[in-house]
Amino acid sequence: MALRGERVTLAHGGGGRAMRDLIEEIFTSAFAPPGMEDQARLMTDALREPGARLAFTTDGFVVTPLEFPGGDIGKLAICGTVNDLAVGGAKPLWLSAAFVIEEGTEFALLRRIVATMAHEAEAAGVRIVTGDTKVVERGACDGVFITTSGIGVIPASRDMAASHVRAGDVAIVNGVLGDHGATILAARGDLALSSAIESDCAALGHLMEAALTAAPQARAARDLTRGGLASALNEIAEEAGCGIVIEEDALPLRAEVVGMCEILGLDPLYLANEGRLVLFAPEEQAEAALAAMQALPEGKGAAIIGRAVADHAGQVRMRTAFGGTRIVDMLVGEQLPRIC
Amino acid sequence: MALRGERVTLAHGGGGRAMRDLIEEIFTSAFAPPGMEDQARLMTDALREPGARLAFTTDGFVVTPLEFPGGDIGKLAICGTVNDLAVGGAKPLWLSAAFVIEEGTEFALLRRIVATMAHEAEAAGVRIVTGDTKVVERGACDGVFITTSGIGVIPASRDMAASHVRAGDVAIVNGVLGDHGATILAARGDLALSSAIESDCAALGHLMEAALTAAPQARAARDLTRGGLASALNEIAEEAGCGIVIEEDALPLRAEVVGMCEILGLDPLYLANEGRLVLFAPEEQAEAALAAMQALPEGKGAAIIGRAVADHAGQVRMRTAFGGTRIVDMLVGEQLPRIC
Numbered sequence: 001m002a003l004r005g006e007r008v009t010l011a012h013g014g015g016g017r018a019m020r021d022l023i024e025e026i027f028t029s030a031f032a033p034p035g036m037e038d039q040a041r042l043m044t045d046a047l048r049e050p051g052a053r054l055a056f057t058t059d060g061f062v063v064t065p066l067e068f069p070g071g072d073i074g075k076l077a078i079c080g081t082v083n084d085l086a087v088g089g090a091k092p093l094w095l096s097a098a099f100v101i102e103e104g105t106e107f108a109l110l111r112r113i114v115a116t117m118a119h120e121a122e123a124a125g126v127r128i129v130t131g132d133t134k135v136v137e138r139g140a141c142d143g144v145f146i147t148t149s150g151i152g153v154i155p156a157s158r159d160m161a162a163s164h165v166r167a168g169d170v171a172i173v174n175g176v177l178g179d180h181g182a183t184i185l186a187a188r189g190d191l192a193l194s195s196a197i198e199s200d201c202a203a204l205g206h207l208m209e210a211a212l213t214a215a216p217q218a219r220a221a222r223d224l225t226r227g228g229l230a231s232a233l234n235e236i237a238e239e240a241g242c243g244i245v246i247e248e249d250a251l252p253l254r255a256e257v258v259g260m261c262e263i264l265g266l267d268p269l270y271l272a273n274e275g276r277l278v279l280f281a282p283e284e285q286a287e288a289a290l291a292a293m294q295a296l297p298e299g300k301g302a303a304i305i306g307r308a309v310a311d312h313a314g315q316v317r318m319r320t321a322f323g324g325t326r327i328v329d330m331l332v333g334e335q336l337p338r339i340c
Numbered sequence: 341m342a343l344r345g346e347r348v349t350l351a352h353g354g355g356g357r358a359m360r361d362l363i364e365e366i367f368t369s370a371f372a373p374p375g376m377e378d379q380a381r382l383m384t385d386a387l388r389e390p391g392a393r394l395a396f397t398t399d400g401f402v403v404t405p406l407e408f409p410g411g412d413i414g415k416l417a418i419c420g421t422v423n424d425l426a427v428g429g430a431k432p433l434w435l436s437a438a439f440v441i442e443e444g445t446e447f448a449l450l451r452r453i454v455a456t457m458a459h460e461a462e463a464a465g466v467r468i469v470t471g472d473t474k475v476v477e478r479g480a481c482d483g484v485f486i487t488t489s490g491i492g493v494i495p496a497s498r499d500m501a502a503s504h505v506r507a508g509d510v511a512i513v514n515g516v517l518g519d520h521g522a523t524i525l526a527a528r529g530d531l532a533l534s535s536a537i538e539s540d541c542a543a544l545g546h547l548m549e550a551a552l553t554a555a556p557q558a559r560a561a562r563d564l565t566r567g568g569l570a571s572a573l574n575e576i577a578e579e580a581g582c583g584i585v586i587e588e589d590a591l592p593l594r595a596e597v598v599g600m601c602e603i604l605g606l607d608p609l610y611l612a613n614e615g616r617l618v619l620f621a622p623e624e625q626a627e628a629a630l631a632a633m634q635a636l637p638e639g640k641g642a643a644i645i646g647r648a649v650a651d652h653a654g655q656v657r658m659r660t661a662f663g664g665t666r667i668v669d670m671l672v673g674e675q676l677p678r679i680c
Contacts, residue, residue, distance in 0.1 A: 010677045013566075013677060014566060014567065014671060014676075014677070015565065015566025015567030015568075015571055015612070015671055016566075016567050016571055016610075016670055016671025016672055017670050017671065017672050018672070019566070019567075020670075038397060038424050038428075039395050039396070039397045039424055039425060039427075039428040039430070040395070040396045040397070041393045041394070041395055041396075041428070041494060042393060042394045042395075042396060043392070043393045043394060047387055047388075047394070048387075048388050052383070053381045053382060053383045054381070054382045054383060054387070054394075054491070055379050055380070055381055055382075056379070056380045056381075056382060056434060056436060056469060056470055056491060057378060057379045057380070057436070057470050058436035058437070058438045058470055058471060058472050058487070058489055059438065059472045060438040060439070060440050060472050060473075060474045060487065061474075062440055062474045062476050062480070062481075064480075084378050084379055085379060087379075088378075088379040088381070090379070094396060096396060096397070096398035096489050097398070098398045098399065098400040098487045098489075099400070100400050100402055100440075100481075100485055100487075129396060130396055130397050130398055131398060132398050132399045132400050132487075133400075134400045134401075134402045134678075135677065136402050136482065136677070136678055137677060137678070139479070139482075140402070140404075140481065140482040140678070141402075141440075141480070141481045141482065141485070142476065142479075142480040142481065145440055145481070145485065147398070147400065147438045147472075147487035147489075149398055149436050149438075149487075149489035151394070151396060151491065154381060225355065226353075226354060226355025226356075226359070227354065227355030227356050227359075228355075231355055231356055270356075272355070330356055330357050330360075331354060331355060331356025331357065332356055332357050332358070336354075337350045337353060337354070337475065337476065337477060338474075338476060338477070338480075
């Protein structure tokens with residue numbers, strides 16, 4: 001134990017002995033291979049298969065507060081990148097993690113975040129194989145920012161893309177909407193809301209594998225993060241060149257989230273999620289995909305919410321509970337900064 | 341042109357239309373493939389060769405000021421990650437770029453940074469294939485932070501590692517030391533130093549390829565970043581389990597950098613570089629490696645600076661110009677925060 005004191009100092013970012021102590025005692029000791037290097041060297045037979053492709057993605061995390069009911073920034077950082085890979089049909093394999101740490105951050109907080117990351121990575125079946133730390137002076141960043149990048153392998157048999165969605169395809173989400181956004185809102189405290197809601201943050205790699213085994217012709221999936229379900233559906237409608245209709249009655253919504261949105265003038269369709277996705281499957285495989293999702297904890301609230309249609313190409317519409325229809329537009333502006 | 345105003349607002353990070361405008365008009369338009377997605381899908385025949393390995397690395401950049409003589413944060417972000425891949429013997433191929441942007445940042449500054457990145461990536465022969473942007477409120481980060489991750493391919497014939505260095509191997513650096521650190525010091529202005537020095541920031545992929553063609557048995561290379569030459573040599577000595585001796589007279593040092601260090605009580609051996617590396621090659625291939633480096637612009641100041649020895653395992657020593665010997669220890673603490 002060479003780390004002294006309780007907090008990160010600028011010396012821990014300087015490239016010398018103090019930095020090495022920080023990296024070894026907090027990061028590589030948690031992420032295992034003790035030989036974690038500047039450069040990871042990796043291979044998998046799955047990549048050598050004819051037609052297999054490598055999937056590569058990156059995401060920055062700046063959430064505030066750093067810890068919240070149901071998770072922390074470390075859990076977000078692992079799940080967010082695993083999900084980016086999984087929704088494209090890739091099997092997530094390897095992650096990198098780059099930290100920007102504010103001088104004065106407590107080692108104890110870093111250890112908790114890193115422990116969460118190690119735990120989530122193991123549960124998701126991915127390895128954190130390389131990383132970086134930078135320390136900035138007090139006030140130059142707000143606590144801790146994490147950027148994770150991920151590599152996965154897409155088997156030759158899979159070719160998922162929003163542009164493959166066609167009229168008649170069924171849209172399935174894997175659980176109630178908006179818990180993550182509502183949790184962060186409540187956790188900030190400045191709205192004087194108290195709530196028993198927890199973030200939905202979860203890694204969806206296993207869920208996607210199960211859904212694609214059950215519905216091998218699934219066309220596309222998107223994780224519902226910033227901008228919520230509404231933004232993801234709008235992007236899919238635009239890329240697919242078809243319309244999408246969702247049924248208000250079919251949307252899995254928690255009464256508490258709906259109530260919070262009513263008080264604050266928000267729309268749960270735009271609230272952020274971190275463990276939710278929408279999957280489009282051909283009608284004949286939709287029930288199988290739904291059942292496969294519902295069989296897993298992270299999909300037990302799964303529901304069919306609507307379908308792609310030939311009309312109003314590029315537009316998302318919702319049939320309301322009262323029998324009307326309204327346009328669900330892309331989010332304009334922002335609902336909530338630093339949600340992830 | 342849907343971007344309005346001159347500065348980034350929180351809405352540009354919200355996941356909706358404003359974010360898409362920012363990404364399309366500033367980022368993907370510069371990085372080409374207009375279809376840059378959340379998830380890049382990639383393949384190269386080089387990965388399918390028996391014995392080939394994938395190299396994966398990540399680096400965060402928090403340099404201040406964002407623009408300095410000889411470069412900017414964007415140039416650092418590309419070169420730093422290219423160099424991390426190259427010194428391991430990998431051919432750099434694909435990069436991701438994740439931005440954390442402070443509310444109020446000028447679009448014009450972002451455009452300059454992104455233009456530099458596109459230019460450097462092209463020169464280095466790599467593609468920026470995926471990315472992310474987050475916007476944080478004023479005061480929550482200092483300007484712009486960038487995290488780049490990189491993927492390269494290590495041919496089966498190459499196996500470079502610090503642990504392969506053995507007594508008798510020759511150490512070569514590719515140019516004068518410390519220009520980047522000295523430039524950032526001067527650019528901060530608070531030291532009332534003026535200087536004509538420019539950052540050495542450069543991508544070294546082509547230089548490494550040339551050196552390894554000339555010296556295929558080269559054992560190891562390290563880029564000299566935070567902690568400078570001294571820290572890199574100490575790491576190599578420790579991993580290789582041998583000693584290293586460098587000759588003060590042989591070190592390529594610029595008089596202006598030495599002078600600045602004398603005024604400030606710094607040691608140029610610990611100053612940061614962003615376009616410098618040290619390569620260890622067996623004696624019989626050292627001259628060929630040196631000549632190959634010197635033939636390129638980024639290696640024209642290359643010099644043999646010392647060698648690995650069987651004595652004082654794990655320790656770096658310098659024979660001084662006056663005939664004495666001193667220990668060159670690993671950097672303790674930090675010389676200069678936010679140098680990269």
